[in-house]
Amino acid sequence: MATLPPTSTGTPNTLSEDSPLLYPLFARVRLATPSDVPHIHKQIHQMAVFERLSHVCSATEASLAATLFNSPPFQSFTVFLLEVSRTPFLNPDPNPNPSFVPISRTINLDFPIEDPESKAFRIDEDVTVAGFVLFFPNYSTFLAKPGFYVEDLFVRECYRRRGLGKMLLSAVAKQAVKLGYGRVEWIVLDWNVNAIKFYEEMGAKILQEWRICRLTGEALDAYRHFSDL
Amino acid sequence: MATLPPTSTGTPNTLSEDSPLLYPLFARVRLATPSDVPHIHKQIHQMAVFERLSHVCSATEASLAATLFNSPPFQSFTVFLLEVSRTPFLNPDPNPNPSFVPISRTINLDFPIEDPESKAFRIDEDVTVAGFVLFFPNYSTFLAKPGFYVEDLFVRECYRRRGLGKMLLSAVAKQAVKLGYGRVEWIVLDWNVNAIKFYEEMGAKILQEWRICRLTGEALDAYRHFSDL
Numbered sequence: 001m002a003t004l005p006p007t008s009t010g011t012p013n014t015l016s017e018d019s020p021l022l023y024p025l026f027a028r029v030r031l032a033t034p035s036d037v038p039h040i041h042k043q044i045h046q047m048a049v050f051e052r053l054s055h056v057c058s059a060t061e062a063s064l065a066a067t068l069f070n071s072p073p074f075q076s077f078t079v080f081l082l083e084v085s086r087t088p089f090l091n092p093d094p095n096p097n098p099s100f101v102p103i104s105r106t107i108n109l110d111f112p113i114e115d116p117e118s119k120a121f122r123i124d125e126d127v128t129v130a131g132f133v134l135f136f137p138n139y140s141t142f143l144a145k146p147g148f149y150v151e152d153l154f155v156r157e158c159y160r161r162r163g164l165g166k167m168l169l170s171a172v173a174k175q176a177v178k179l180g181y182g183r184v185e186w187i188v189l190d191w192n193v194n195a196i197k198f199y200e201e202m203g204a205k206i207l208q209e210w211r212i213c214r215l216t217g218e219a220l221d222a223y224r225h226f227s228d229l
Numbered sequence: 230m231a232t233l234p235p236t237s238t239g240t241p242n243t244l245s246e247d248s249p250l251l252y253p254l255f256a257r258v259r260l261a262t263p264s265d266v267p268h269i270h271k272q273i274h275q276m277a278v279f280e281r282l283s284h285v286c287s288a289t290e291a292s293l294a295a296t297l298f299n300s301p302p303f304q305s306f307t308v309f310l311l312e313v314s315r316t317p318f319l320n321p322d323p324n325p326n327p328s329f330v331p332i333s334r335t336i337n338l339d340f341p342i343e344d345p346e347s348k349a350f351r352i353d354e355d356v357t358v359a360g361f362v363l364f365f366p367n368y369s370t371f372l373a374k375p376g377f378y379v380e381d382l383f384v385r386e387c388y389r390r391r392g393l394g395k396m397l398l399s400a401v402a403k404q405a406v407k408l409g410y411g412r413v414e415w416i417v418l419d420w421n422v423n424a425i426k427f428y429e430e431m432g433a434k435i436l437q438e439w440r441i442c443r444l445t446g447e448a449l450d451a452y453r454h455f456s457d458l
Contacts, residue, residue, distance in 0.1 A: 063373035136367065152370050207441040214433060222432060223399055226403040227330070
């Protein structure tokens with residue numbers, strides 16, 4: 001599929017006469033707000049089902065609301081929401097924030113996307129939530145610079161393979177550059193060759209030698225009384 | 230070696246009559262402050278030399294000072310400093326902070342440690358910097374909880390193999406439990422079998438299937454103009 005550029009003002013995209021859009025899909029990446037928690041929550045659970053990890057997914061709307069949005073965007077846990085619409089976005093951003101101008105794209109589809117869950121992910125009459133990315137600052141001592149770590153990148157199933165995941169990840173990368181940060185990092189399963197190919201095409205290096213160590217559950221809880229030992 | 234418990238008040242350790250300490254080493258983990266930046270900087274460069282990565286280590290005292298200590302402890306990038314002394318710590322903490330009470334241990338050595346760089350790492354007449362850990366919050370969407378990610382754990386060479394690295398990492402784990410966090414994570418090189426054994430003994434699981442993806446340098450900078458595409 002082809003993506004068309006938004007206008008530089010962030011106003012609705014002008015469609016090129018050279019490539020008439022039979023079925024345009026207007027996509028926008030904006031900062032999520034507390035009112036988006038129900039949509040974020042539903043997507044986290046869909047991601048858990050997709051990864052066959054729903055038994056370890058204990059997130060609730062209440063626990064997400066309590067732990068997200070407690071800091072200004074980019075200073076701690078931050079969520080970009082991906083919205084799509086069959087009509088141009090008339091309002092630049094329902095919750096404008098000086099630290100981030102929403103990023104828009106128009107995707108030219110050969111046929112319209114049928115969204116079986118459009119009601120559950122509706123923002124308003126025209127706009128539907130199609131994905132999200134959750135990220136937060138990390139730090140490199142060698143660079144003495146912050147970076148961003150991407151914890152989750154999710155596009156709802158019916159909207160996949162149209163460049164929307166790349167749009168979300170690119171928005172994080174662009175913000176990292178804007179802030180003068182040194183890196184954007186995330187993790188991938190070593191057998192997920194399609195994802196690895198996609199990330200390498202985006203310019204990422206896959207670090208083959210490093211392994212994640214995780215202390216959690218009872219093993220972590222054992223350190224509760226550490227200073228009393 | 231054996232470690233002895235500190236008293237619960239954080240005052241100098243009482244030495245057990247059962248195990249007389251010929252060469253006690255008093256160790257303390259406390260929150261680092263901006264005045265510790267020169268010592269942190271020197272250790273970061275020692276770590277880079279040890280890892281044969283000094284060519285990619287561009288941290289300076291100025292760049293560290295500009296990027297650390299901009300948030301209250303534990304809300305963003307946080308450093309615990311490890312201090313050692315041949316005499317008990319008389320002052321509980323030079324920079325007391327309500328969010329963290331320093332953790333102390335007394336290590337019974339068979340022979341005194343010769344520190345060839347004691348002058349460069351001196352805090353005062355008695356106290357020397359022996360290591361540090363730099364960590365910051367991360368987030369698990371499945372748990373809907375923050376955790377801590379440990380970016381660097383370093384003990385100066387002459388103080389290694391005495392439980393001080395474990396003391397630093399345990400202090401981070403204890404703080405995670407105290408804050409109700411879900412995980413402590415860090416990374417290890419897959420060929421570093423001694424480190425892996427050490428981490429597993431501390432209760433960590435090594436995640437074998439996940440790989441880190443990193444976007445940095447020119448590949449990251451390419452996203453500067455993403456929204457103009």
